[in-house]
Amino acid sequence: MVSVTRKVCLLGEFSVGKTSIARRYVTGAFSPDYHATLGVNIYKFADSWTSDDGQDIDANLLIWNIEGGDLAPGLRESYITGAAGALVVGDISRAATLDALASHAKMFADEAPNRPLAFALNKADLPAAAETASIEQALADRFDAPKRRVSAATGDQIVDLFRGLTERIVRVGV
Amino acid sequence: MGLPLSIDETFMSQDETDHGLSDAIQSLVQTGEIGFVTVAQNGIVARAAGVLADWAAPGANVEDHAPWLTGLGDRIAAIGMDAAPPLRLEHVAVLDENGQHDRVVSLNAVPAATTGETLLVLRDATHTAALQREVLQQRNALALAEAEVKAAQSAAEAASRAKSDFLAKVNHELRTPLHVVLGNAEMLANANGSLSSEERESLADDLVSEGQYLLGLIDDLLDLSRAEAGAPLLEIEAFDLGEVLSECIAAVAAQSYAEDLQFDHQVDTAEVEIVADRRAVRQIAANLLSNAAKFSPKSGTVVSQITANSAGIAITISDDGPGLTDAEITRALEPFGQVANQTLSRAPRGAGVGLPLVKALTEAHGGTLLLKNSEDRGLTAIVWLPTQ
Numbered sequence: 001m002v003s004v005t006r007k008v009c010l011l012g013e014f015s016v017g018k019t020s021i022a023r024r025y026v027t028g029a030f031s032p033d034y035h036a037t038l039g040v041n042i043y044k045f046a047d048s049w050t051s052d053d054g055q056d057i058d059a060n061l062l063i064w065n066i067e068g069g070d071l072a073p074g075l076r077e078s079y080i081t082g083a084a085g086a087l088v089v090g091d092i093s094r095a096a097t098l099d100a101l102a103s104h105a106k107m108f109a110d111e112a113p114n115r116p117l118a119f120a121l122n123k124a125d126l127p128a129a130a131e132t133a134s135i136e137q138a139l140a141d142r143f144d145a146p147k148r149r150v151s152a153a154t155g156d157q158i159v160d161l162f163r164g165l166t167e168r169i170v171r172v173g174v
Numbered sequence: 175m176g177l178p179l180s181i182d183e184t185f186m187s188q189d190e191t192d193h194g195l196s197d198a199i200q201s202l203v204q205t206g207e208i209g210f211v212t213v214a215q216n217g218i219v220a221r222a223a224g225v226l227a228d229w230a231a232p233g234a235n236v237e238d239h240a241p242w243l244t245g246l247g248d249r250i251a252a253i254g255m256d257a258a259p260p261l262r263l264e265h266v267a268v269l270d271e272n273g274q275h276d277r278v279v280s281l282n283a284v285p286a287a288t289t290g291e292t293l294l295v296l297r298d299a300t301h302t303a304a305l306q307r308e309v310l311q312q313r314n315a316l317a318l319a320e321a322e323v324k325a326a327q328s329a330a331e332a333a334s335r336a337k338s339d340f341l342a343k344v345n346h347e348l349r350t351p352l353h354v355v356l357g358n359a360e361m362l363a364n365a366n367g368s369l370s371s372e373e374r375e376s377l378a379d380d381l382v383s384e385g386q387y388l389l390g391l392i393d394d395l396l397d398l399s400r401a402e403a404g405a406p407l408l409e410i411e412a413f414d415l416g417e418v419l420s421e422c423i424a425a426v427a428a429q430s431y432a433e434d435l436q437f438d439h440q441v442d443t444a445e446v447e448i449v450a451d452r453r454a455v456r457q458i459a460a461n462l463l464s465n466a467a468k469f470s471p472k473s474g475t476v477v478s479q480i481t482a483n484s485a486g487i488a489i490t491i492s493d494d495g496p497g498l499t500d501a502e503i504t505r506a507l508e509p510f511g512q513v514a515n516q517t518l519s520r521a522p523r524g525a526g527v528g529l530p531l532v533k534a535l536t537e538a539h540g541g542t543l544l545l546k547n548s549e550d551r552g553l554t555a556i557v558w559l560p561t562q
Contacts, residue, residue, distance in 0.1 A: 007245040014314045023273055036314045038307040039265025039278070042241050062244045067265075069314065078262050082245020096321070130501040 002170055005060040007082055008162075011104045012089035013097040014068030017122040020152035021089060022065045025162050030153055040079055041065045051167050059166050077111050085116040085169045087161065092121045092149060095129040105143055116168035119147035120161055125154050209296040211236075212286060215254045217247040226279055226296040242266040242279055253283050254292040260284045265303045278303040336508065347391055351384035394527045397457065401534030408451040408538060415448040415455065415480060415487060416441050422459040423478065430467040436475040437463075446480050448487050450559060454535040461528035462491040462555045469495035469552065477551075486541070486560040495552035503545045507533055532557070 010018040019037050024030055026045045043063040050056050066079045080086070086108045090098040101119055108117055119139055121132070128149075139147060146164060150157040202208040202224075209224030213236045222230035229239035237247040242263060252258035261283035267275040280297040358377040361369070369377070400407065423437050448455065459478075466476040470493040479490040498506060506529050529545075532555075536543045541559040548554045 005244075015318055027271070027273060029273075034311075034315070036307060036311040038303055038310050039267070039280075040242075040263070041275070042244075042266065042268045043273075044241060044268070062241055067310075069317075072264075074259070075262060075264060081249050081261070082247075084245075094321070130504055133500050 001056040001058060003058040003060075004166070004170060005062070006084035006166070006169055006174075007062045007064060008165060008169075009064045009066055009080055009083045009086040009108070010089060011066055011076075011080075011086055011108060012068055013091070013100050013104075016068060016089045016091040016094075016097045017152050018065050018068060018089050021087070021120060021122060021150065021158060021161070022063050024152045024155055024158045026063070028155070030155070032153070037065055037067050039067055047163065047166075049163055051163075055167075055170075057163075057166065057170060061162070061166065063162075076107065080108060080111045083108075083112055083115060084174045085118075085165050086112070087118055087120050087165060088145075089120045089122055092123050092128045092132055093126040095131040095135070098129065098132060098135045101135070101139060102142060105139075105145065109143075114172070115174055116165060116172055117143070117145050118161065118165045118168070119143075119145055121147065121149045122152055124149035124156060125151040207298045209298075211294040211296065212289070212291045213250050213254065213294060214291055215251050217251050220291055224296070225298050226277075241268045242281065246283075250283050250292045250294070253285050254290050256285055265299055265306070267303070276300075344395070348388065351388050354384045355381055355388075391527070394457070394461075394531055397454075398527055398531045398534060401531065401538060408454060410449060410451060412447055412449045413452050415446045415489070418452065418456050419459050419478060419480065419489070422456060422463050425460065426463040426467050426476075429464070433467065433470070434473045435467055435470055436473075438475055438477045440477065440479040446482050446487060448559065449561070450539055451535075454538070455559075458532050458535055458557055459489060459491075461532050462489070462557070465528055465555070466491050466493035466495075466553070469493050471495060484561065486558055489557045489559075490554060492548055492554035493552040497547040497552045498545070506545070507543075 010022060012018055014036065015034060019035065019041070020030060022041075022043050026043045041064075043061075043065065045061050045063060046059070047061065048056070048058045064079060064083065066076065086105075088101050088104045088108065090101045092098070098121065105117055105119070108115070121128075121136070136147060139145070146168075148157045148161055148164075150161055152158060199210075203210070206225055209222070209227040211222045211227050211230045212220040214220050217236050219230045219232050219234045219236055221232060230236075235247070236250060237243050237245070243250070246261065249258055249261055253261060261281070263279075263281045265278050265280060267278045269275050277298055277300040280299040282295045283292050284295070285291075286293040358381050362374060362377055365374070419441075420439065423439055427435070427437050463476065463478065470476055474494045477490075477492050479488075481488045481490070508530065529543075533543045536557050536559065539559050541557060544556045544558075546554055546556075
């Protein structure tokens with residue numbers, strides 16, 4: 001049994017569904033209404049599972065859901081400080097938010113070197129933007145990070161998204 | 175736990191008190207919106223006063239009691255040693271299991287120069303955050319609306335271009351066979367016995383085939399127009415799908431004779447009965463086969479397959495051409511969005527009506543059309559039609 005308490009961040013442009021992803025994981029609920037996040041909302045969630053390689057994991061996650069879009073210089077870096085890993089979220093139906101995934105990932109990698117991150121292409125229940133496949137390929141070429149198409153609306157892949165990141169955090173030992 | 179509310183004793187030296195700073199800080203604490211905590215270099219709380227400091231009993235570890243400080247202990251200690259820049263957190267809310275919060279915190283961590291400690295200045299931002307969040311909500315909603323308007327404008331411009339392209343294509347597609355028809359008819363009319371019987375037969379054959387092409391194109395245009403208006407006329411009957419597909423293969427094979435294509439037809443039962451509109455299914459199969467033939471290289475192979483189960487019947491047709499990108503597949507399914515293929519030596523004939531018509535007719539039956547690139551071949555089209 002591995003027991004960990006870790007801070008993980010949710011990063012991405014505004015209205016990509018970071019709050020919905022966190023809420024789906026923590027409460028199992030989803031609301032289609034858009035409520036902008038100001039600053040940071042912190043969710044505390046305890047999860048236990050057995051990984052594919054047979055390891056029992058007991059995780060207390062502090063999920064920092066960080067305001068999307070432009071923030072004052074230095075503020076986002078302060079939010080990231082102390083994070084063990086990050087989920088970088090884009091909206092699969094809006095190409096501009098997928099284009100921005102790389103800059104969010106680079107910012108996290110610069111601020112928290114060698115900490116695991118994973119890409120979440122949210123709203124997979126909607127038609128994907130035409131550029132999605134090429135952007136996914138570009139991310140794979142540039143970052144050693146898994147990516148998943150997820151849907152907070154249906155719940156598809158959301159639990160696996162958080163558990164997968166946590167398992168990488170445990171493996172890396174941060 | 176009692177809070178040390180006497181800021182004079184807790185934070186200020188006598189010199190500072192003499193300069194009146196104590197009064198100012200005391201006033202801040204008394205507003206009920208500001209709190210102060212000092213943290214030693216080992217991350218242990220030294221002193222605390224004011225709001226939001228109720229967690230910070232002297233001797234406590236700074237990370238242990240406030241979720242907004244999780245992971246920040248090392249950074250805060252480093253600030254005290256001037257080894258890190260000041261830390262600033264704005265509008266941090268800790269949510270309960272229902273996704274609600276009772277207050278919003280802002281924090282600045284700065285070095286306390288004379289002691290080597292870090293001074294945390296905590297502000298209760300609950301009331302201002304509500305207003306700022308509303309402003310942010312409106313700003314983001316406006317940005318989303320602007321993006322949607324731009325996307326709609328871009329789509330409208332693309333549709334306008336597609337219409338213009340379509341008119342040019344239809345003009346070409348209608349005029350070219352008409353020129354053949356008129357030219358051949360004129361030659362036959364003015365021959366005055368100068369043509370051999372073989373020449374007359376050849377001209378007449380071209381007349382018939384070009385006339386049939388024109389008729390088919392006009393039928394497709396009318397059917398697409400009807401389907402786009404939401405009113406395709408379907409005459410539902412039971413018939414043998416294999417027989418219809420074989421007829422379509424024979425017709426397309428004859429049209430593409432010069433390309434030396436192979437047609438490989440696979441069916442898992444001798445007879446597959448389907449309940450559908452025979453003419454629509456024929457159009458679906460003929461268009462998909464014709465597309466596969468057009469995009470196959472010379473001497474290539476077009477594979478067609480019928481599979482059936484209790485829920486429905488799938489018609490799968492694949493070519494060994496170069497395939498399409500995701501963007502090209504999207505465009506090909508839009509009316510008049512025919513995809514040009516630079517890798518083929520010949521330009522495919524057509525006005526970009528076929529695939530949109532196939533999609534419309536398939537969906538009119540309650541079915542689905544899927545286009546995808548095969549791993550070892552070109553493009554594969556799968557039409558699934560429900561049994562009923």
